[in-house]
Amino acid sequence: MDSTRKEDDPASLPSDSVRGSNQSGVRAHNERLVLSLVRQFGPLPKAEIARLTGLSAQTVSVIMRALEKEGLLQKGEPVRGKVGQPSVPMSLAREGAFFLGLKVGRRSLDLLLTDFHGHVEGRVHLPHRYPTPDGAVTFANGAIAQLLGQLSPEHRDRVAGLGISIPFRLWDWAKPLGLPTTEMEAWRDRKIADELAENWAFPVYLRNDGSAACGAELVFGDQSKPRDFLYFFVGFFVGGGLVIDNTVFTGHSGNAAAVASIPIGIKGTKVSQLVDVASIYTLERLVTDAGGDSGMIWDNPTQWDLPDGVLDAWMSRAADGLAYAILSASCLIDFQSVVIDGWLPDPVRAALVARTARRLNEIKVPGIEVPDLRQGSIGRDARALGAASLPLSDKFLVDRNAFLKG
Structure with a gap:
């Protein structure tokens, strides 16, 4: 068997009730379903898992005993104070995999x-x-x-x-x-x-x-996000991803949401793209032109010490480009939310998101709803x-x- 896979369809985390099956032939599906629910919602007792999935209490008990035996789930402290036996929440075992x-x-x-x-x-x-x-x-x-x-x-x-x-x-x-x-x-x-x-x-x-990076936000990030969102990661080149119905959509070639290539201006035959203004390599050039050391951008992603005015100039152009790209994308897909993350110190990321939000509010495009804008929750390790x-x-x-x- 070929052990190499080009992954085009990652996990979907259910944000509301999903249905299981009580047929013995789909045990693997039901076990995955339980693990997915516990990952998204945190520790859950058997009764709550049965309610969310529609599985019988007996089926859930069998599944959770098996997962506990495999070392994938572990018992928490019993929750008392209600009628009947105390409920025991089950959580993912940190060392399970x-x-x-x-x-x-x-x-x-x-x-x-x-x-x-x-x-x-x-x-x-x-x-x-x-x-x-x-x-x-x-x-x-x-x-x-x-x-x-x-x-x-x-x-x-x-x-x-x-x-x-x-x-x-x-x-x-x-x-x-x-x-x-x-x-x-x-x-x-x-x-x-x-x-x-x-x-x-x-x-x-x-x-x-x-x-x-988008998949990291979906699997490990803030689970309160809507089911559909557009994602930007500001790295050496800006990149991104697309989540539809809680699933990263990668397209037939695996390169969907190639946001770096979005045209943000055309003059004659010359095309300006988002990559030209919202990528860190353009910040590198500004730092070098100002006599600074661009290497420190990569040495310390938690705190930057850049020449005066350089960061502000870069951020202004990046926010313009991101706003343009968001509005263009929103004309095709009615996103509920847009997430911006990147190889950026937290204050820089927050400032970039705030500037982009202001530009979105300033630019008027009739016929579309401007999506909610929020910061990513992973940061430099997202990829x-x-x-x-x-x-x-x-x-x-x-x-x-x-x-x-x-």
Whole structure:
């Protein structure tokens, strides 16, 4: 069996009642359904799970005993004070499963090890001038061995897979990296997921970095978001993802919501795109032109010390571009919400969201409803965590095609 998967359809987390089946032939679905509900809503007693799913109390008891025996669920403290027996909430066992997430970025490589809750248990970071296939594979193999070496033998057996978050068509983006086109051509014919899968016993998954970051927001982020939202991640290049009915939509090529390419201005045959104004590489250039050190942007994503006026100038253009892109996208899909996250210090992200919201309120476009705008809840780790969410979703959560109507 091929252990490499190009992941196009991640888990969907139900935000309201979903229906299970009491037929014995769909136990795997029902177990995933229970795990998905507990992940979204937190610890739940058996009676509440039965109510949400429509499964019989007996079926739920059997499922939850099995999941507890496998080490995927654990009992909480009994809740007393009501008529009858006290209810016992069940929650995800932190050490029930572990996941690896590799981010291949334009300025760095990151590998994370997460537990079943999505908490980062280990991290390996390597900055670089630009990514190469050989460099990414060598880094990943070494970092995986390092992080697995920190686990006990029992926990190593619970590593469910490796997800890879990577910009698609890297060879198209040599110029913004300041490189000759030939320097990135090696990416055209290399399949690093296949190469890594040859070295490890667990499955390997691959997703566009923008969609992966969006998946992290969906799986690990604030669960109060609407079922449909557009997502932006401001990294070296701005990227994004699209969530429809609680599912990341990636399209037939896996590159849906390629927000970096959205035209925000056309003059003759010259097209300005969102990537030209809302990407950190444009901030790099402004910092360098002002005599500053652009390297500190990547060295410390929690706090930036930039030359006077540079950040404000960049943020003003970025907010304009984001507002234009949001309004354009809203003409096609009636989003309830837009989420903006990125490799940004928290105050910078908050300021960028606020400026974008002001621009959306200032610009009048008849015929559309301006969506709610909010900050992302993951931050700089969104792409790597999104990669780690791929094996989690594939092995333990339900997706929209697995829902059974009762």
